[in-house]
Amino acid sequence: MEIPYTVRPRPDTGLANPKLGIWLFIASEVMLFGGLFAGYIFMRLGAEPWMWPHGWLNVPVGTFNTFILIASSVTVILSWEALKMRNFKAFKGWLAATWICGLAFLAVKLGKEWPDKFSHFGAYIKKESAEKYDQYLGNEGEGGRLERQQPPRLFISGHPKNWDDVKNPAVDKIVLTGIDEENHTPKSAENDRAHFIPRAMVHLHEGHELVLNKKDLLPGYGAFLPKLNTYLACYFMITGLHGLHVLGGVLVFLYFWGPGSKLYKTNPEQLCNRIEVAGLFWHLVDLVWIFVFPIFYLL
Amino acid sequence: MADQHSQPPAPAADHATDADPHPHGSGSHGHSYLHHVRPYLLVGAALFVFTLITVGLSYVDFDHIFGSHGMNMKIGMAVATFKVCLVGAWFMHLKSEKSSIWLPLGFTFFFCLGLFVLCLLAYTDPIHSTSHPQH
Numbered sequence: 001m002e003i004p005y006t007v008r009p010r011p012d013t014g015l016a017n018p019k020l021g022i023w024l025f026i027a028s029e030v031m032l033f034g035g036l037f038a039g040y041i042f043m044r045l046g047a048e049p050w051m052w053p054h055g056w057l058n059v060p061v062g063t064f065n066t067f068i069l070i071a072s073s074v075t076v077i078l079s080w081e082a083l084k085m086r087n088f089k090a091f092k093g094w095l096a097a098t099w100i101c102g103l104a105f106l107a108v109k110l111g112k113e114w115p116d117k118f119s120h121f122g123a124y125i126k127k128e129s130a131e132k133y134d135q136y137l138g139n140e141g142e143g144g145r146l147e148r149q150q151p152p153r154l155f156i157s158g159h160p161k162n163w164d165d166v167k168n169p170a171v172d173k174i175v176l177t178g179i180d181e182e183n184h185t186p187k188s189a190e191n192d193r194a195h196f197i198p199r200a201m202v203h204l205h206e207g208h209e210l211v212l213n214k215k216d217l218l219p220g221y222g223a224f225l226p227k228l229n230t231y232l233a234c235y236f237m238i239t240g241l242h243g244l245h246v247l248g249g250v251l252v253f254l255y256f257w258g259p260g261s262k263l264y265k266t267n268p269e270q271l272c273n274r275i276e277v278a279g280l281f282w283h284l285v286d287l288v289w290i291f292v293f294p295i296f297y298l299l
Numbered sequence: 300m301a302d303q304h305s306q307p308p309a310p311a312a313d314h315a316t317d318a319d320p321h322p323h324g325s326g327s328h329g330h331s332y333l334h335h336v337r338p339y340l341l342v343g344a345a346l347f348v349f350t351l352i353t354v355g356l357s358y359v360d361f362d363h364i365f366g367s368h369g370m371n372m373k374i375g376m377a378v379a380t381f382k383v384c385l386v387g388a389w390f391m392h393l394k395s396e397k398s399s400i401w402l403p404l405g406f407t408f409f410f411c412l413g414l415f416v417l418c419l420l421a422y423t424d425p426i427h428s429t430s431h432p433q434h
Contacts, residue, residue, distance in 0.1 A: 007423045013399045023400045027407040034411035041391065042418040057355065066350050073390055074343035082336050090332070283390045293350075294375040298357035 007270050022277045026284050033288050038239070040234045040295065049151035051124075053231050055194030056224075057063045062297040065108050066289065072101030073286040076253075076279045083272045088264055093255045095196065095275070098282070098295075102250035109243055114236075121166065121176065122157040122228050123212060123221035130154055136179065136210060138186025150192055156183050157224075158201060160210065166222050174221075176210040178203050183210075194298075235296050242292060252278045342389040346382055353378045 005017045044052055079094030098254055125133050130152070131140070139145045139152045146152060158179035165171045178180035182191045184202040205211060205284075256275060263271040353375060361370035388394040393401075 014397045015399055020399065024403060027403050030404075030407050030411055034414050038414035038418045042421060045418070045422045063350065063354055067347060070343060070346045070350065071385065072341055073346075077339045078336050081332065081339070083376065085332050085335070087332065126320065193360075194358070196354070205375055280391055283386055286390075287383050289377050290386065291376075294353050294379050296353050297370050298354060299375045 007267070016273055018277045019272055019280075022280050026280065029284055029288075033238075033241075033291075036234075036238050037272070037295070040111065040238065043123075044232065045232050047230060048294055050154050051229060053155070053229070055185065056231070057235075057297045058198050059196050059297050061108060061113060061226075062293055063297065065105050066293050068101050068105045068108070069286045069289050072098045072105075076275075076282050080272065080275045080279050083275055088261075088269060091264075091275075092257060092261065095253055098252040099250045099257060102246050102253065105246055106243060106250070109239065117224035117232070119159075119225045120157060121160045121174075121222065122155060123174070124218040124226055124229070125154045125156060125178055126216055126218055127154065127218035129213075132216065136183040136186055138188075138191075141187075143187045145187070148189065148192070153182065153186065153191075154211070156212065158183065158210070172214050174212045174214065176204065176212065179210055181252075238292060239296070242285065242288055245281075245288070249278070249282045249285055252281070322361060342385050344387060349378055349382050349385075353382075 003017075007016055009015050010017065010020075075094045075097040079098060082088075082090035082094055118120050125137065130137055133156065134140050134144075136156055137145075138151045141147075156176070156179065158176040160166050161175040161177045165174055178201040180201055181199040185191070220227045220229070224226065224232055226236045256271070256278060260274070261271065263274070356374055356378065357371065359371075361374055362368055364370070393404075
């Protein structure tokens with residue numbers, strides 16, 4: 001059975017069915033991500049200033065990934081144009097560039113960005129215990145954050161001596177052998193702004209480690225996972241869902257680059273339409289990232 | 300690229316009269332490849348540049364300059380929206396699409412906007428009873 005209007009436009013809609021279908025799908029995706037972004041805004045506006053982090057993500061890496069996605073949006077359209085011009089070799093080349101870009105994006109995300117979070121420790125100090133750790137929080141006294149009219153810092157992050165101590169409820173203390181610059185020089189005004197190049201963690205020598213009492217910490221302490229705070233929950237939720245879309249797009253392009261490209265021999269115009277439809281989905285993926293990047297990495 | 304063009308294989312007879320759904324049309328085969336892709340390359344370059352601009356602007360304290368809270372967010376979102384418009388208009392060809400696409404998209408935009416407005420309304424009228432003091 002032949003599916004009608006896969007290439008020829010339907011008289012009533014003026015569009016081929018796949019194209020109308022993908023646009024309806026895109027509309028549903030806009031609502032999906034729109035809902036998530038709206039939820040993000042809701043939680044960010046409602047969060048206390050000390051609770052919402054700024055400058056946690058690696059901006060050069062995020063910028064690199066943005067360039068990769070933009071480049072892939074260009075290559076997919078070059079591939080489609082090549083197909084329209086019946087240049088099969090160029091079509092294959094540009095499509096290969098597209099899925100390679102998609103894989104590179106995922107590799108950066110899953111090989112660098114997320115693992116960095118999984119190996120990074122963070123904990124919020126209870127307000128009533130903050131004074132004990134003020135050496136690392138820098139709120140009180142001359143030049144402190146409160147004097148500089150900054151929201152109080154109640155967050156300590158770094159690297160624990162032993163991850164098992166973090167997870168084991170029988171252990172009541174966590175020893176940090178490395179702390180982030182914000183906690184090393186907590187009163188420095190340099191900490192009030194985000195840094196383009198991430199600053200290295202400061203190693204604490206033996207005998208000078210930071211000891212955190214678990215009773216002084218808010219629940220959720222541990223690696224930079226969704227349970228640590230709302231920002232990370234939003235970050236993993238939205239970038240994870242976006243990553244799944246990237247993976248879906250890559251699989252589709254791999255199919256059209258491989259076995260799916262055989263259609264060129266029998267019906268090149270239909271293959272052209274398929275690439276156009278897949279390309280529209282890919283542009284949506286790019287479009288979502290254009291908002292994700294500034295919201296999570298920069299602002 | 301252009302010198303690599305090969306002749307298209309003869310389409311199957313039952314598809315030979317299929318119309319090209321794209322505004323460029325199948326009659327564009329005689330044009331050079333470079334001529335066709337030039338706008339896309341320019342838009343791609345613009346997106347690269349505006350990404351750098353977005354990054355650069357995020358390190359300027361507009362809240363302090365304008366004396367208004369949230370200016371950095373507004374400016375960052377304005378640049379992002381402009382980039383999205385470029386992608387939509389050129390890469391997704393919305394600038395020359397039919398009403399059968401614009402219409403559902405218009406509804407989507409309306410309801411999506413509604414989601415954001417609801418959030419802002421909630422912000423202006425917060426439910427204080429859920430703001431538990433921290434432990």
